[in-house]
Every structure is written in C-alpha cells, then in structure tokens.
Amino acid sequence: MGVGLTGVIAVVVVVLLLLLFLRSVHRIGPTQVGLVTKRYGFRRLPDDNPIAFRGEAGYQAELLMPGARFKLWPVYSVIKFPWVQVPAGEIGVVIAQVGRPLPIGAKSAHYRPEFGNYGDLRAFLDHGGEKGVQRPVLPPGTLAPIHPVAFLVITTREVFGLPVAPELAFAEHKHQLTPESFGLRHEQLNVVVIAPNENRDMIGLVTVLEGEPLPSGDIASRLGGFDDIAGMEDETSDAGIIDVLLGSKNSLHNNYQDFQRFMDSGGRIGLQHDPLLYGAYLLNPFLVRVEMVPMLVVNQGQVAVIKGFVGLPTLDTSGEDFKFGSIVRPGHRGIWQEPLRTGKYAINPRIYAAEIVPxxxxxxxxxxxxxxxxxxxxxxxxxxxxxxxxxxxxxxxxxxxxxxxxxxxxxxxxxxxxxxxxxxxxxxxxxxxxxxxxxxxxxxxxxxxxxxxxxxxxxxxxxxxxxxxxxxxxxxxxxxxxPPELVDVLTHREIANQQRATYEEQQRAETVRIQMEKARGTANMQADLAAAQVSVEINRNRAEAREAEAGGEAAYVRLTGQAQADKVQALGLAEAKAAEALGLAKAAGFTAQREAIGELSTALVAVAGAIAEGQIKIVPEVLVTGGSTLDGLAGTLMKALNNGSLTLPGSGEPAEEE
The missing domain is CATH 3.30.479.30 (Band 7 domain)
Structure with missing residues (x-):
C-alpha cells in the first residue's frame, strides 16, 4: 500500500516535472523573438521604465532568440513576437517606450550612431536614448529583432511591438492598432519619390516640424542664413550669386534623411529654403513633410523675374528716377535686377515668386x-x-x-x-x-x-x-x-467707281485697237512708204540744188537792182526837190491870184492853163452831140471837176460845184 502510494506520488511528480519542463521550454521561430515576463520578483521597476534589467518583475530586457529556449514556468512567461520587417518601398517609424524623457519642447529623440537599428536595447539606454519618436527611420527591407516593449515600429501593414500606453494597449487588445492610431496616414509611410508627373518636372518643398524657431521676420530657413551671400557681393556677379542661392545645402544632412545632422547643422523649424530634386528619400513623417510642385521652367524667348521674400534686407539699386518700387541684387528681399534666363530651376515658389516675361x-x-x-x-x-x-x-x-x-x-x-x-x-x-x-x-x-x-x-x-x-x-x-447705313453709301460709291474703271478700261481698249489698226495699215503700206521716202529725199536734194542756184541768181539781181535803185533814188530825189520848189512857187502865185480876182476866176484861169498845158482833153476822140460847141466844152469841164481831176489853184482840193 505504501509502495503504491509512493509510486503514484512519483508518477505525479514526474508528470509535474514533465509538465513544468514542457511549459518552460519555448521554441522560437527563425523570424521571432520571445518576450520574457517575470511574474515574481523582490525588486520593483522604476515608475518610468516598463522593462526590468536587474531581475525585477515585469518585462525582461533580454529577448529569447530563435531556437529552443528554457524559461522556468510559472516564474516566467514567454510571448512570441515577429521580427520587425519593413517591406520594399516603405519605411518603419520607431517610437521608443523606454529611455530618458524628452527635453521640454522637443518632439523627437536625439539620435546617436551607437543606437544602430535599435536592436540593442542596453546600448540604447546606456548611451542616453530618449523616449518618443526616433529621428531616423528603418529603411525598406529591414529585418531586425527589436524589443517589442522597448520600441514600437509603425509600417503601413502592421504596427510591431506591444504598446504600454493605456489607450494604445486598449486598441491593441481590440486588434485596431494602425498608423492612424498615431496620427499618420498610410501613404506617409511610403518612400518619398520625386519624379516627373505627366511630363512636368517636379521638386519637393520641405517643411520641417521640429527645430529652433525662425529668426524674426523670416518665413523660411536656410542653413547658415544669408551671410555667405553678403560676403560675395563685392567680388561676385549677380549670376554667380544666383548660382549659390539656387545651389542646395542638402548634402549637409543627406537631403533631410539624417535629421540629426540637420539639427546639428543649425536647421530650424518651418519651410525650408532648399527643395528636394529627383530621387527616393527616407523621410520621417513625424518630422518632415514634402509637397510636390512643378519646377520653374523658363523657355526660349522668356525670362523669369524673381520677387524674393527672404534674404538680406532690401537695398534698392534702381536709382532716384525709378518710382515704381525697389530693384535689388539677388539675395536681397525685393525684385532681383538680374532675371533668370532659359533653363530649369529648382527654386522654392513659396519664397521666390517667379513672373514669366516674354x-x-x-x-x-x-x-x-x-x-x-x-x-x-x-x-x-x-x-x-x-x-x-x-x-x-x-x-x-x-x-x-x-x-x-x-x-x-x-x-x-x-x-x-x-x-x-x-x-x-x-x-x-x-x-x-x-x-x-x-x-x-x-x-x-x-x-x-x-x-x-x-x-x-x-x-x-x-x-x-x-x-x-x-x-x-x-x-x-x-x-x-x-454701320449698315454707311455700308450702303460705300457700296453705291464703289459700284460707281467700278463702272468708271470699266469705262476707262474700255476706252483704253479702243485706243489700243486704234493703235493696232494704225500699225497694221503702216505695215501694209511699208513698201509705198519706203518709195515715198526715197522720192522725198530725191526731191529734197533737187530743191536744195535749185535753192542754191536761185540764191546765186537772187544775189546777182539784188546787187544789180541795188545799184540801179541807188541811181533812180538819186534822180528821183533831185526831181522831187525841183517839183517841190515849183509847186511851192505855183501855190504862192495861186494864193496871190485868188486874193486878187477871187476863187472862181482863179479856177477858170487854172483850167485854162491846164488846157493850155494839155492836161485836160476838151475835144473827145469821138464827139457825138446835138448841141452847140459851148455845151460840149462846159460839160467836159464840169465832168473834170466832178471826177476830181481838176483842182483849184492854191487849195489842192477839187473845185466845188456851184
């Protein structure tokens, strides 16, 4: 009886030991870790740390790696968690649930190279790791055994880890923990890719959500400010200054991917001066936001006038005669005196407004x-x-x-x-x-x-x-x-002008036809015209010969006649002088005679004298008369007086009939 009881107890003990062994042995898969929880302990965890490092009860710092692992049950319990896996084209955002508190005003934890990919929890804490959002992100393809209580890793498909915050723990219990639980959208956990969009060149404008405040009056941050521009103005052309302004300082912090270096280089919160160019970037969505905008393209036949809203204070260079605002050198606030010419420019349109001018x-x-x-x-x-x-x-x-x-x-x-x-x-x-x-x-x-x-x-x-x-x-x-009424007037006028032009054309046509007919007649009479022209030439030559002969004869006659005329003129002049003297003598005699005996008696005396001189014929050649001789003589005398062939002496006029 005693032997049987002992056997039963032994069997029970063996079964309990086997059960204890089986419950204490844990098989961890190749992509799993075992989170160990200690149920009993004599030490208490610090209030701000959920993980035990010195045997305290609670979540243990050491994880069980893949393989068969022993943890004595029921002192320890083990929960299996998958390794953190970040798919291609995505990033993993890390949130630390252990470490020092963040400084007042900080939104993310300071990062040190010793942290690596957060796989070593003890190194993280020993080097001053801080709670909260971690500045680096896990790159695509990451596969790491990260402590599920110390760190939460957010990806688009899954949130890795065990939240300790009550509200997150409740959501995890309901299987509702998603990126939205942390205020993120799924697309924010993708790699930021800047590439052409529908054949339009794009750039990424960066806004940083953490850092020192901007200086008063600034609307964007440029690493180092504009002190380098101020030092260049005395020896550098405007084009050289523009190259420096548009040149990027993103290499100092690996295009905002190394956010810790950005902060160490003096990066400030807010809109950033330097945009991102083509590429793929691993940016923490809690710290960096990117907006895609078109790149500034200045085509041939254009320039871009830049209005700068950031930079050195306004220093007008336009002169006193220009009254329409300030023209400044590049790097100052105002309208740049040097425009951008043909090209593509990665310039932030939020701080540099470009006006395209053809x-x-x-x-x-x-x-x-x-x-x-x-x-x-x-x-x-x-x-x-x-x-x-x-x-x-x-x-x-x-x-x-x-x-x-x-x-x-x-x-x-x-x-x-x-x-x-x-x-x-x-x-x-x-x-x-x-x-x-x-x-x-x-x-x-x-x-x-x-x-x-x-x-x-x-x-x-x-x-x-x-x-x-x-x-x-x-x-x-x-x-x-x-107006329609004016169109009517112009239409009638144009019709009249066209009619006049038509008549003029007809007139010109008839004139041309006449000229054509004349030319045709001339052509038909060409032979006769040639003969006539020859005949005219012959006659002209004969006429010239006769004219020459007549000219010679005329010259002879003229000389001879001139000599004869001179002779006759001399004789006539002598006779005229004599007749004039005789006439004057007779006139004087008749005047004296008229005064002595009267005009009628003087006339009869003159008639008698004329008859005596034979100037008047008193006996006709043929005399037919029926009267006396006295009647014939008287008739002849009266006829002579009437015809004016007999003049009274001294008067020179015909005798009047009584």
Whole structure:
C-alpha cells in the first residue's frame, strides 16, 4: 500500500516535472523573438521604465532568440513576437517606450550612431536614448529583432511591438492598432519619390516640424542664413550669386534623411529654403513633410523675374528716377535686377515668386479670337467707338510689343504682372486713343485716312508705353465693321467707281485697237512708204540744188537792182526837190491870184492853163452831140471837176460845184 502510494506520488511528480519542463521550454521561430515576463520578483521597476534589467518583475530586457529556449514556468512567461520587417518601398517609424524623457519642447529623440537599428536595447539606454519618436527611420527591407516593449515600429501593414500606453494597449487588445492610431496616414509611410508627373518636372518643398524657431521676420530657413551671400557681393556677379542661392545645402544632412545632422547643422523649424530634386528619400513623417510642385521652367524667348521674400534686407539699386518700387541684387528681399534666363530651376515658389516675361515679340489681339501662343489677350475685345456724326464702328486691332530682358524687372516692378500690363495699361490706353480719334473724325474721313490713323496710334502708344519700359513694335488695324447705313453709301460709291474703271478700261481698249489698226495699215503700206521716202529725199536734194542756184541768181539781181535803185533814188530825189520848189512857187502865185480876182476866176484861169498845158482833153476822140460847141466844152469841164481831176489853184482840193 505504501509502495503504491509512493509510486503514484512519483508518477505525479514526474508528470509535474514533465509538465513544468514542457511549459518552460519555448521554441522560437527563425523570424521571432520571445518576450520574457517575470511574474515574481523582490525588486520593483522604476515608475518610468516598463522593462526590468536587474531581475525585477515585469518585462525582461533580454529577448529569447530563435531556437529552443528554457524559461522556468510559472516564474516566467514567454510571448512570441515577429521580427520587425519593413517591406520594399516603405519605411518603419520607431517610437521608443523606454529611455530618458524628452527635453521640454522637443518632439523627437536625439539620435546617436551607437543606437544602430535599435536592436540593442542596453546600448540604447546606456548611451542616453530618449523616449518618443526616433529621428531616423528603418529603411525598406529591414529585418531586425527589436524589443517589442522597448520600441514600437509603425509600417503601413502592421504596427510591431506591444504598446504600454493605456489607450494604445486598449486598441491593441481590440486588434485596431494602425498608423492612424498615431496620427499618420498610410501613404506617409511610403518612400518619398520625386519624379516627373505627366511630363512636368517636379521638386519637393520641405517643411520641417521640429527645430529652433525662425529668426524674426523670416518665413523660411536656410542653413547658415544669408551671410555667405553678403560676403560675395563685392567680388561676385549677380549670376554667380544666383548660382549659390539656387545651389542646395542638402548634402549637409543627406537631403533631410539624417535629421540629426540637420539639427546639428543649425536647421530650424518651418519651410525650408532648399527643395528636394529627383530621387527616393527616407523621410520621417513625424518630422518632415514634402509637397510636390512643378519646377520653374523658363523657355526660349522668356525670362523669369524673381520677387524674393527672404534674404538680406532690401537695398534698392534702381536709382532716384525709378518710382515704381525697389530693384535689388539677388539675395536681397525685393525684385532681383538680374532675371533668370532659359533653363530649369529648382527654386522654392513659396519664397521666390517667379513672373514669366516674354522677351520675344508679343502679339495682342483686340478681337473675339485670342492669340494661340498665349492667353494674355483673352479679355481683350474689339474696340467700339463713335464717329463725329454718331456712326458706331467696331475695330479689330493688333498691337505688337517687346520687353527687353534687361528691362523686364522694371516692367514687373511697374505693373506687377504681364497680365496687368495688358489688361490694366494697354487695354485702356489703346481703347481710349481710338475712341477719341473716331470722335474727332467724320466716318468717311476715318475710312479714307485709315493708314494715317494707324500711324498716329503707333506714335501715341509708343510714347505711352515708353514710360513702362515697354517697346511698341507695331499697331495694325485688322478689320473695321461699318454701320449698315454707311455700308450702303460705300457700296453705291464703289459700284460707281467700278463702272468708271470699266469705262476707262474700255476706252483704253479702243485706243489700243486704234493703235493696232494704225500699225497694221503702216505695215501694209511699208513698201509705198519706203518709195515715198526715197522720192522725198530725191526731191529734197533737187530743191536744195535749185535753192542754191536761185540764191546765186537772187544775189546777182539784188546787187544789180541795188545799184540801179541807188541811181533812180538819186534822180528821183533831185526831181522831187525841183517839183517841190515849183509847186511851192505855183501855190504862192495861186494864193496871190485868188486874193486878187477871187476863187472862181482863179479856177477858170487854172483850167485854162491846164488846157493850155494839155492836161485836160476838151475835144473827145469821138464827139457825138446835138448841141452847140459851148455845151460840149462846159460839160467836159464840169465832168473834170466832178471826177476830181481838176483842182483849184492854191487849195489842192477839187473845185466845188456851184
């Protein structure tokens, strides 16, 4: 009986020992760790540390590695946890639940190289590891045995570890622990990739969520500030300064991936001056946020005028004559005097506003259709104006302007944007000029002097835009929509002009036909014309010969006649002198005789004398008479007196009939 009881006790003991052994032996898988918990102990854990390092009851610091491991049950219990695995294309964010408290105001724990990938808990604590979010992240492909109580590792698919915070522990119990439990989105745990987006070049704007505050007045942080720019101004050109400003200091902290080095280099909280370029980056979403924006692209025929909102204090370089704001050297706050030319620039648009200015000839249309090369004239419409008589005209206009690359900063300083230049400056200036011009002209006058109106507009707009540093290259009236009543007048006038032109063409055609007929007749008579021309030539030669002969004979006659004339003239002159003397003597005698005996008696005496001298025939050649001889004589005398062939002596006039 006693032997049987002893055997039973032995069996029970063996079974208990076997059960104790089996419960104390733990098989840890190849990608697992065993978290040991001590149920009993004489020491108490510190209030701020959930892990025992000196045999205290609670979670033990030492993990059971893969294999068969012995931990005496029921003093110890073992919970298996998987190794931390970070999938490709993702990161793991580490949160420490052990270590020193964070400094006041800190959002993340200081990192030291001795921490490695947080696989050595004792090294982490011995080198001053701090609780909270750790600055480095676990890279893709990480597979590490990390203490599940000391550290929580957040990935997109799983949260590794055992939370000790009550609220997290409750969520873990309900199997609801996700990245959202920590205020993160799943996409924030992916590797940040910056690449072209639909053929658009992109950059990443970085905002840091931890660090010293920005200096007063600054809106972005640049490592080292702008002291290096200030030291370059005396010996470096504007282009050289721009290269330094746009150059990145991201190499100092491995593009924000080594956040501890960023902090050690003087990095500050807030928007960062230097963006990220193409690449894949492991960034802690608790500390760094990235926003994708297009890269600044300046095409051929353009420049980019930069308005700097950060940098050195404003120092105007425009001179006293420029009254439209401040023009500064690159690196100062204000509009840079040196624009960016053709190229692609990784420039932060939150702190450097770029205004694209076309430097090629810019064509603007005041019409219903806008330009295909740009959209600057989308708000421009056809110009509507009234003539002096009240006719309403609609004018489609085209204006070409040019902005020099060196003057572009002053243009932007004057008007703000190119769109403002078009809509606020040009639209009013051009519209008012044409409306005023139309108002001073009659409708017909405007149509007839369209070219002059166009040239006048070019001069006026050129003078106006010169004040804005803009060059006018052309003003062209494209089309004019006339009032219907004026169109009727012009149509009738044009019809009349066309009819007149038709008649003129017909007249010219008839003139040409006449000339053709004349040429044809000339051609047909060419042989006769040649013979006639020869005959004319022969006759001309004969006439010249005869003319020469006649000239010789005439010269002979002229000389001979001249000599004879001279002789006759001499004789005649002598006779005339004699006759004059005789006549004067007779006149004196007749005068004395008339005074003595009277005019009738003197006349009878003269008749008798004339008869005596034989000047009057008193006996006709044939005498037929029926009267006396006295009647015949008297009739003959009276006839002589009546015919004026007998003059009274001393009077020289015919005798009057009594």
């Amino acid at each position: 430097t090629s000839i810019l064509t603007l249309n005041w019409a219903s259709a806008s330009s295909q090369a740009h959209n600057l004239d989308a708000r421009l419409e056809s110009i509507v104006g009234k003539s002096r008589e009240g006719f309403v005209f609609t004018i489609d206009l085209q204006v070409q302007i040019h902005i020099s690359d060196t003057r572009a900063p002053k243009v932007i300083s004057s008007v703000g944007t190119i769109l403002n230049l078009v809509n606020e400056v040009l639209q009013s200036a051009v519209g008012n000029h044409f409306r005023n011009t139309l108002q001073d002209l009659e409708a017909i006058r405007f149509i007839e002097t369209r070219q002059e109106v166009q040239e006048s507009a070019f001069t006026a707009i050129t003078r106006y835009l010169t004040g804005y540093e803009v060059e006018t290259r052309g003003v062209y009236i494209q089309d004019v929509v006339f």
